[in-house]
Amino acid sequence: xxxxxxxxxxxxxxxxxxxxxxxxxxxxxxxxxxxxxxxxxxxxxxxxxxxxxxxxxxxxxxxxxxxxxxxxxxxxxxxxxxxxxxxxxxxxxxxxxxxxxxxxxxxxxxxxxxxxxxxxxxxxxxxxxxxxxxxxxxxxxxxxxxxxxxxxxxxxxxxxxxxxxxxxxxxxxxxxxxxxxxxxxxxxxxxxxxxxxxxxxxxxxxxxxxxxxxxxxxxxxxxxxxxxxxxxxxxxxxxxxxxxxxxxxxxxxxxxxxxxxxxxxxxxxxxxxxxxxxxxxxxxxxxxxxxxxxxxxxxxxxxxxxxxxxxxxxxxxxxxxxxxxxxxxxxxxxxxxxxxxxxxxxxxxxxxxxxxxxxxxxxxxxxxxxxxxxxxxxxxxxxxxxxxxxxxxxxxxxxxxxxxxxxxxxxxxxxxxxxxxxxxxxxxxxxxxxxxxxxxxxxxxxxxxxxxxxxxxxxxxxxxxxxxxxxxxxxxxxxxxxxxxxxxxxxxxxxxxxxxxxxxxxxxxxxxxxxxxxxxxxxxxxxxxxxxxxxxxxxxxxxxxxxxx
Amino acid sequence: xxxxxxxxxxxxxxxxxxxxxxxxxxxxxxxxxxxxxxxxxxxxxxxxxxxxxxxxx
Numbered sequence: 001x002x003x004x005x006x007x008x009x010x011x012x013x014x015x016x017x018x019x020x021x022x023x024x025x026x027x028x029x030x031x032x033x034x035x036x037x038x039x040x041x042x043x044x045x046x047x048x049x050x051x052x053x054x055x056x057x058x059x060x061x062x063x064x065x066x067x068x069x070x071x072x073x074x075x076x077x078x079x080x081x082x083x084x085x086x087x088x089x090x091x092x093x094x095x096x097x098x099x100x101x102x103x104x105x106x107x108x109x110x111x112x113x114x115x116x117x118x119x120x121x122x123x124x125x126x127x128x129x130x131x132x133x134x135x136x137x138x139x140x141x142x143x144x145x146x147x148x149x150x151x152x153x154x155x156x157x158x159x160x161x162x163x164x165x166x167x168x169x170x171x172x173x174x175x176x177x178x179x180x181x182x183x184x185x186x187x188x189x190x191x192x193x194x195x196x197x198x199x200x201x202x203x204x205x206x207x208x209x210x211x212x213x214x215x216x217x218x219x220x221x222x223x224x225x226x227x228x229x230x231x232x233x234x235x236x237x238x239x240x241x242x243x244x245x246x247x248x249x250x251x252x253x254x255x256x257x258x259x260x261x262x263x264x265x266x267x268x269x270x271x272x273x274x275x276x277x278x279x280x281x282x283x284x285x286x287x288x289x290x291x292x293x294x295x296x297x298x299x300x301x302x303x304x305x306x307x308x309x310x311x312x313x314x315x316x317x318x319x320x321x322x323x324x325x326x327x328x329x330x331x332x333x334x335x336x337x338x339x340x341x342x343x344x345x346x347x348x349x350x351x352x353x354x355x356x357x358x359x360x361x362x363x364x365x366x367x368x369x370x371x372x373x374x375x376x377x378x379x380x381x382x383x384x385x386x387x388x389x390x391x392x393x394x395x396x397x398x399x400x401x402x403x404x405x406x407x408x409x410x411x412x413x414x415x416x417x418x419x420x421x422x423x424x425x426x427x428x429x430x431x432x433x434x435x436x437x438x439x440x441x442x443x444x445x446x447x448x449x450x451x452x453x454x455x456x457x458x459x460x461x462x463x464x465x466x467x468x469x470x471x472x473x474x475x476x477x478x479x480x481x482x483x484x485x486x487x488x489x490x491x492x493x494x495x496x497x498x499x500x501x502x503x504x505x506x507x508x509x510x511x512x513x514x515x516x517x518x519x520x521x522x523x524x525x526x527x528x529x530x531x532x533x534x535x536x537x538x539x540x541x542x543x544x545x546x547x548x549x
Numbered sequence: 550x551x552x553x554x555x556x557x558x559x560x561x562x563x564x565x566x567x568x569x570x571x572x573x574x575x576x577x578x579x580x581x582x583x584x585x586x587x588x589x590x591x592x593x594x595x596x597x598x599x600x601x602x603x604x605x606x
Contacts (some may be wrong), residue, residue, distance in 0.1 A: 006571050010564055017560045024551050046553060178553050185557060189594065193587045197579050305578055326578040331571035332587050335564060 001148050001325045007334025014164055014338045015185070018179045018345070022167030026177045032377035036357040037104055037263060042174065044269035046181055048276035051260040052284070053180035056187055057347020058140045061288055061340065066316035068292025069307070070287075071230050072216030073548055075292075076285040080219070081243040081368035084278050084541045086251035088534045090261070094252055096518050098262055100272040101510045106255040107362040113427045113511045115435030116366070121442060124257060125416045127355055131388050133413070134351035135395020137336030141344040142396060148321045149337075149379060157396050160341065164349045165389045169382055169549050170193035173357070176349040180260075183342035188280075190339025191287050197327040198294035201303070202235020211297040219548045232472025233479060241479025245486040246414070248478035249421040256354040268528065275533040282541050295319040348392065356384040386447050411453065418482040419489030426493050431512045433493060436500040441493030452481045552605060558598030565592030 033039045042050075067075040103109040107126065111119035141160055142153040167175045202208045208217065215222045217227055222229040223238055233241075251257060251274070261273035298305040299314070303328050307314035323337045360381045369376070419442055426433040426441075454465035458477035471477040508515045526532040568588030576583055 004555070004574075006567060010567060013560070013563060013567075017556055021551075021553075021556055024556075028550065041550070178551075181553055182557055182560065185561070185594075189561070189587075189591060193583060193590075197576075197581075198581065201579060303578060327576050329567050329571070329576045329583055331574050331576035331584040332576075335568070335587070335591075 003149065003333065005332040006331050007337065009332035014342065017182065018163060018167050021178050022170040022175045025171030025178065029172055032360065032374050032381055034383050035378055038174045038177065040263060042177055042207040042263045043266050044119055044264055044272055044276065046177060047260050047264045047269065047273045049184045050177040050180040051257055051273050051277040052261055052281050053184035053346050054257055054350030056343055057186065058137050058344040062144065062317060062320055064288040065292040068289035068494065069295050069316045069319040072293055073219050074229060075289045076219055077238060077242060078523040079282060079285050080541050080544055082247040082538060083251060084282055085243065086247040087274040088537055089248060089277045089279065090252040091271050092530050092534050094428060096516060097269045098258060099267050099512055100516060104361050105357050106253060106258055107358055112235060114438045118435055118438045119362060121439065123358050126365065127358050129353040129413050129416060130351045131391045132395050134296050134392040136392050136399055137344055137347045138392055138396035139399035153400065157393060159394050164345050164352065165386065166350055166548055168352055169385050173353045176353040177260060177263060179349065180346045183346040186342045187339045188287060190335045193332060194323055194327055194336065195287060195291050198291050198298060198323055202294045202297040208294055208297040211300050212287050216293060219545060221549060226472055226476060232476045237476055237479040241482050245418055245421060245482040249417045253420045253424050255358060256350050259357065268521065271530040272533060275530055275537055278537040282544060292319045293324055332399060351386050352385060355388045356381050359384045372464065388446055412483060414478055415446050415449040415485065418449055418485035422486050422490040422493060429513045431505065431508055431515060432497055432502050434497045434500045434502050437493040437497030440496045441489040441542055444492035445485040445489030449481050449485035452484045552602045554598045554602035558595045559604060560593030561591045561598065565595055
């Protein structure tokens with residue numbers, strides 16, 4: 001892929017704008033709360049777009065296009081089943097507790113609801129995982145730009161890291177959120193023409209459907225049996241594993257996304273953030289998955305488009321970049337590559353801002369220096385931003401040297417995240433659950449996840465204890481690991497809670513359902529009422545599932 | 550607080566103008582005037598953002 005002057009100018013223009021936003025916001029950062037929580041002052045349309053943009057990182061854009069090419073329309077379940085219902089749940093039911101408790105982070109909510117050790121466990125694992133995720137994202141960016149443009153790995157990693165560092169160092173969370181919105185529009189407008197061109201050339205949706213096997217163009221029809229679809233997943237694994245445990249575990253408890261809603265300027269805005277975000281989110285498969293499906297149809301047409309080979313099959317990871325190389329002339333190529341760079345940077349900045357908040361409030365202020373001045377915490381937050389990015393760079397190089405570190409990190413991440421939703425579900429909706437219960441439940445969930453991985457095999461991965469069962473794909477294995485981890489956490493939390501003393505109800509106001517006043521929204525127009533918005537979202541996503549059944 | 554619609558509008562307006570300067574460029578497969586249509590869309594999007602920001606002032 002060859003770039004021309006105009007492509008570099010567009011890339012440079014983007015860098016200038018993201019840095020400019022950082023400089024403009026810098027002036028209003030006067031306290032640690034300004035830097036780490038935006039002082040709960042961000043308008044709802046911005047928090048809503050940032051809510052999905054923080055998740056719109058490299059793995060999302062490149063990975064979902066690759067999955068579209070490999071698995072077809074079933075990949076849309078990561079949105080319609082694996083995101084939207086959980087986004088509705090967090091907006092309607094969980095946000096009143098997050099926002100109403102005045103907690104500054106998800107681990108801090110756990111301290112208020114349960115105890116210090118539960119917060120410590122969540123904060124430490126989250127901080128480590130977040131900085132490593134950012135590093136893995138950087139690694140993916142460096143490799144992609146090296147492969148596609150022939151750029152040096154070091155130059156790509158250092159350039160993107162330096163720009164993210166400057167704007168997050170200057171403006172903190174507000175700067176990251178504002179830039180995520182710019183990045184969101186750039187990603188959508190940068191890739192939409194590619195979708196139109198690829199689908200039109202392939203003969204529209206009917207042309208694609210005629211060229212590909214039917215399993216590639218249906219979301220539900222081939223889920224009855226794991227052997228009849230390329231994901232190797234059956235309906236229960238999909239609904240319970242992805243649609244419930246993994247999805248709710250991520251969208252409802254991961255501070256990276258929840259932080260965006262918590263930055264909103266009112267409780268009503270915080271509740272509406274994930275609900276408004278759900279509307280563009282449900283259309284994202286048409287931007288990131290559809291090009292991958294179209295690529296498979298185009299590859300059969302003999303029009304000069306092919307996917308490079310990797311092993312015995314095509315290299316699906318190159319679906320997006322090969323489409324760009326084929327359909328974008330210089331100019332739009334610059335926009336497309338800038339959109340790709342923006343997706344990497346939004347993911348990286350999201351991780352870094354969540355990391356510095358959790359480190360500063362939940363680790364440094366809690367365990368290292370509890371009663372320092374706010375000026376000191378602001379300084380710590382800025383320094384944490386720097387070393388968080390330095391650690392991410394180090395992880396990117398580590399991933400380059402030890403390729404399987406990425407698999408390992410993703411695995412550990414799923415071990416930690418999957419059981420967490422059980423802890424929050426019981427914490428928010430069962431006042432009898434206790435700190436000892438939550439802590440032991442989390443540990444049991446992690447052990448259960450590790451055990452299932454150690455006892456099952458999929459695509460050569462796992463079975464490091466014994467090979468009790470073989471899964472057709474690592475995706476199916478991951479779904480079942482999540483189901484077992486969540487169930488173990490739920491069961492152990494209930495059992496240990498029943499055997500230990502709960503907090504008195506007077507200490508649980510604002511933290512638990514039944515002891516918290518849920519804000520009333522009568523008299524508001526329907527589009528400002530979370531309940532009505534949730535119904536509209538669910539109806540729209542149900543319609544999508546029916547259309548693409 | 551800055552009105553975010555302002556920088557977003559300016560950015561897309563400038564990208565739209567840049568794309569319109571590269572209209573003759575053609576892609577390897579499609580061969581259509583992609584930069585023209587995309588440039589006009591971005592120009593329009595940028596203008597709408599700026600108009601919304603101006604109206605809010």
